[in-house]
Amino acid sequence: MEISSLLPNLLCLFFFLHFASPVLPEYTRPPPRPLILRSHNQSDSHPQQVHISLAGKDYMRVSWITSDKKARSVVEYGTTPGKYGGAATGESTSYHYFFYSSGEIHHVKIGPLKPTTTYYYRCGGGGQEFSFRTPPSTFPVEFAVAGDLGQTEWTESTLAHVGARDYDVFLLPGDLSYADTQQPLWDSFGRLVEPYASTRPWMVTEGNHEIEIFPIIYPQGFKAYNARWVMPYQESKSTSNLYYSFDVAGVHVVMLGSYTDFDSNSDQYKWLQADLASVDRAKTPWIFALIHAPWYNSNSAHTGEGETMRVAMEDILYRARVDLVLAGHVHAYERFTRVYDNKADQCGPVHLTIGDGGNREGLALMFENPSPSISMFREASFGHGRLRVFNATHAHWSWHHNNDADSITADEIWLESLSSSSPCNDDATVTSNSPNDEL
Numbered sequence: 001m002e003i004s005s006l007l008p009n010l011l012c013l014f015f016f017l018h019f020a021s022p023v024l025p026e027y028t029r030p031p032p033r034p035l036i037l038r039s040h041n042q043s044d045s046h047p048q049q050v051h052i053s054l055a056g057k058d059y060m061r062v063s064w065i066t067s068d069k070k071a072r073s074v075v076e077y078g079t080t081p082g083k084y085g086g087a088a089t090g091e092s093t094s095y096h097y098f099f100y101s102s103g104e105i106h107h108v109k110i111g112p113l114k115p116t117t118t119y120y121y122r123c124g125g126g127g128q129e130f131s132f133r134t135p136p137s138t139f140p141v142e143f144a145v146a147g148d149l150g151q152t153e154w155t156e157s158t159l160a161h162v163g164a165r166d167y168d169v170f171l172l173p174g175d176l177s178y179a180d181t182q183q184p185l186w187d188s189f190g191r192l193v194e195p196y197a198s199t200r201p202w203m204v205t206e207g208n209h210e211i212e213i214f215p216i217i218y219p220q221g222f223k224a225y226n227a228r229w230v231m232p233y234q235e236s237k238s239t240s241n242l243y244y245s246f247d248v249a250g251v252h253v254v255m256l257g258s259y260t261d262f263d264s265n266s267d268q269y270k271w272l273q274a275d276l277a278s279v280d281r282a283k284t285p286w287i288f289a290l291i292h293a294p295w296y297n298s299n300s301a302h303t304g305e306g307e308t309m310r311v312a313m314e315d316i317l318y319r320a321r322v323d324l325v326l327a328g329h330v331h332a333y334e335r336f337t338r339v340y341d342n343k344a345d346q347c348g349p350v351h352l353t354i355g356d357g358g359n360r361e362g363l364a365l366m367f368e369n370p371s372p373s374i375s376m377f378r379e380a381s382f383g384h385g386r387l388r389v390f391n392a393t394h395a396h397w398s399w400h401h402n403n404d405a406d407s408i409t410a411d412e413i414w415l416e417s418l419s420s421s422s423p424c425n426d427d428a429t430v431t432s433n434s435p436n437d438e439l
């Protein structure tokens, strides 16, 4: 009798300990993993390293590389597999870097395309069929975000987690291949990301690993990056591939360049002012900005590196009521509260560092102590972020770290758009006509 009454209690205790309040083991953060090198073993005319990017309203740019220098820059596409009602011709380029000579790099703009539609396409008049889905023209829209990707086994794990759940557009705040002047690594990176970058638009901005300046011989830098990863800078009235903007559903995204001029006399500064001045908040209630070196950072790595740019440009973003700033560079995750000029500010952007894609340099494990009051969450793990914009007022941000094979939600927060926040929306009294509004 005693045992029979004890047993259920023991079972309860067992379940309580194991399920109700699990004792989490301290998770030891893993070291970097080895590079994955993807070689090419098909014919010279075979389209490789296929990736796509948004190229102005209703257009997509398809980019790929062929060893064959004479391969045609043509994309055939349609909404039924194997049937290509549309075709477009573009252009190609190539470059040299010391003894390395790139393949032919093709860029073709296709469209106009319908929103939320799957298109099937092939490159160069033959080869394998690919497909992508265009983003929606209205809310909801979902972004996947990861910076500092590299091409290691951790990169592959992060990308697998990105691909395991649907999304519309991938955002990369700088540091792509970590080729670091070894040009064949750019090709290997292109092959590694192709399964993801050929199916959803990849919108990237440059990090320090894209610079690849060599004194006197290649003083301008960005030779490989600008040839391979053409972004819609002309479509957004920018004169440089190093900064641009685009709209998707009701979101205006500004991709800034941390490694080109940004002072008040610079082209980037003037372009940014004009770009933000032209945003119609009725059409795009949300504004996000991406940079590489974070303006806010309490990790011991890269302290202060984004400070000159912050001092130069923070005011423009603040006055435009940018909702969110995503940065990379620091190989860890950190979320700040809404900030402006180093202080919490209800009308400033939320700053996020998400430089934890999985590159070969490994994690930035040391944070400053104590944590500054404006830093809300920080953790040194590999992973990726999700930004789900539900409507004009509400978005949800979550960060998912790679616990070995699994992707675990480690941080999340609801965001309300500044354009809908009456203390921050300077036009609120002009645009609101709801009788329920309290003035």
Ligand SMILES: *[C@@H]1O[C@H](CO)[C@@H](O)[C@H](O)[C@H]1NC(C)=O
Residues within 6 Å of the ligand: 038, 039, 040, 041
């Ligand atoms: C060709 O490359 C693919 C992908 O890198 C690899 O899986 C395959 O084994 C290679 N084939 C040969 C014959 O080397």
Ligand SMILES: *[C@@H]1O[C@H](CO)[C@@H](O)[C@H](O)[C@H]1NC(C)=O
Residues within 6 Å of the ligand: 390, 391, 392, 393, 394
């Ligand atoms: C916006 O989305 C949020 C989250 O789904 C929801 O709670 C809210 O009611 C929506 N607002 C409108 C105006 O639809």
Ligand SMILES: [Fe+2]
Residues within 6 Å of the ligand: 148, 174, 175, 207, 208, 209, 292, 328, 329, 330
């Ligand atoms: Fe970096």
